[in-house]
Every structure is written in structure tokens, then in C-alpha cells.
Amino acid sequence: FKARDTKVFGVSCDSHFVHAAWRTHHADLKDLQYPMLADVKKELTGSLGVLHPTEQIPLRATYIVDPDGIVQWVSVN
Numbered sequence: 001f002k003a004r005d006t007k008v009f010g011v012s013c014d015s016h017f018v019h020a021a022w023r024t025h026h027a028d029l030k031d032l033q034y035p036m037l038a039d040v041k042k043e044l045t046g047s048l049g050v051l052h053p054t055e056q057i058p059l060r061a062t063y064i065v066d067p068d069g070i071v072q073w074v075s076v077n
Helices: 016-025 043-047
Strands: 010-012 036-038 061-065 071-076
Antiparallel strands (some): 061 071
């Protein structure tokens, strides 16, 4: 990602305290090279349209956004 001047962010509706615990206690996340953003109020996931319509929990989503801020690719599971 660095070679392509790309920024990666992880986003979840868990708090920054939960993210810190994951990084501390999960071997695969100890050396994570990108920031994890806490969307506790579900503002970002809501505005991106990835909240389940009845459960109001975020679905897994990946976005690729170009340097001009234009979404070039989306995958939502």
C-alpha cells in the first residue's frame, strides 16, 4: 500500500478502548500497520449506507477512494 501512496483505515462501531484491547491481546493485531477508527455513534457507517436495515449493525464493507475523493470500488457483505 505504501508503494502506491495508499492509506488504509479500519473502522468499527466498537470504542477505542475495545480496539486497544484487540491490539494488546490478539496476536494478529499487535503490529497492525494502519489506524482503527471508532464509529461508536454509527455516523460514518450510517452515512455510507452499510448498516443492516433492521439490526442497525454495520455490514463488512471495503471502499477504494481515489485522491480526488471519488469512490472507485465498493464491496459490502
